[in-house]
Amino acid sequence: MDEQALIQDAQQGNLDAFNTLILTYQNSVFNTAVRILGDDERAADASQDAFLSAFKHINSFRGGSFKAWLMRTVTNACYDELRRQKRRPTTPLEPDTDDGDEIESPRWLADPSMSPSQQMEADELEHAIQHCLNALPTDFRTVVVLADVQGMDYSEVAQAARVPLGTIKSRLARARLKLRECLRSFEELLPESFRLDGDEK
């Protein structure tokens, strides 16, 4: 069944059709949420809230990119979660050990296809990138996650972030610049081909 038909059925209250759409997009939605929030549990909650909100407001979808519309919903859910986070004490990204210490290199993200040393390096690099993403202002982080992590084009990002195309260009440039500065401090973690050799070096 094609996406347009599923959307139309969902707009008529067909929950099964909407659940099919959820299964198609849940990884993208969760991945976006986890990169914006930097926390798995909160990202899962935000994703669930986003899908619930999307079903309730599916009649407001007037065509265009459904993925972009869904990403706008998850972005809003993430902003709500970040506002809630400000009012509550924060919890660390990493799970605690039995002694209550943070796990520095999270084994819980392990990919079984990698060797332990590769996994450790990948974990550390991912951790470093996520650290730099978290350091960005929320608006910049959203744009860079949608454009560079999700690979959406500028018009889709503009639709998802509800800002003009010019603002997307500007925010993306600033975000990449700030990320470049941040990643310099993790130079030793970066693969050889990705070493940053900018003008300031």
Add this chain to the structure above:
Amino acid sequence: MKNTFRDIELLSAYLDDQLDSSDSARLESRIQSDPELGAVLQDLSNTRALLRKLPSRRAPRNFILTRKMAGLKSPLPRSYPTFRFASVFATFLLIFTYATNFTVPLVMSRTTVVPVYGSGGGCDSCDTSSAAESALAPEAAATEAPSLMQADSAPATEAPSMESSSKLGIQPTEISPLNNSQPAGGDDGFVPPVEEPAPAPIPDTWQLGLIIIAILSGTIAWISRVVADRKFNKQ
């Protein structure tokens, strides 16, 4: 030459093929002549590549929505409105029957019960009853024409009956024993009103029937709704 933020913005857009052909050509010629600009472009490209290489995280669980989560309600069973209406209607009727059975006997007793005084003549109490009537008469006169009483003295308004009765030579104490003796003296010609309970216009069996209908139809409506909800949520 120091790169401005405008240059960074152009390089970022160039990286994503967001510049038109003329801007792209101009920037490319600048990159060739300015190695610093080329290095920044390489850095931005590497940064973007790093982000794109981030492992895609799989959802830890399915986020599919249940009907309960989506707030969808099961369609009402066909018989539900009938039973619900029957329950509500029977309840209203029941309240109406209780109200009728309570108010009708009250109204009936007020219209039928007539107090019977002095039905027998030539008794000893005739004097006292006439005295009581005469004692009441000046009181009534005093209330009817207070100006006459007030002309004599101002306190007369405070106790006109006492004063007028004393003027007439009737002791007020004679009235109270009479009043007290009236209910007890059946032989004195006073017949107390016989209050026979008026029959309830709506029989108890009807009320019982209405209670049964209200409870039964309400229960059936509730059960049918619960069963329909469970079936719907299992789907």
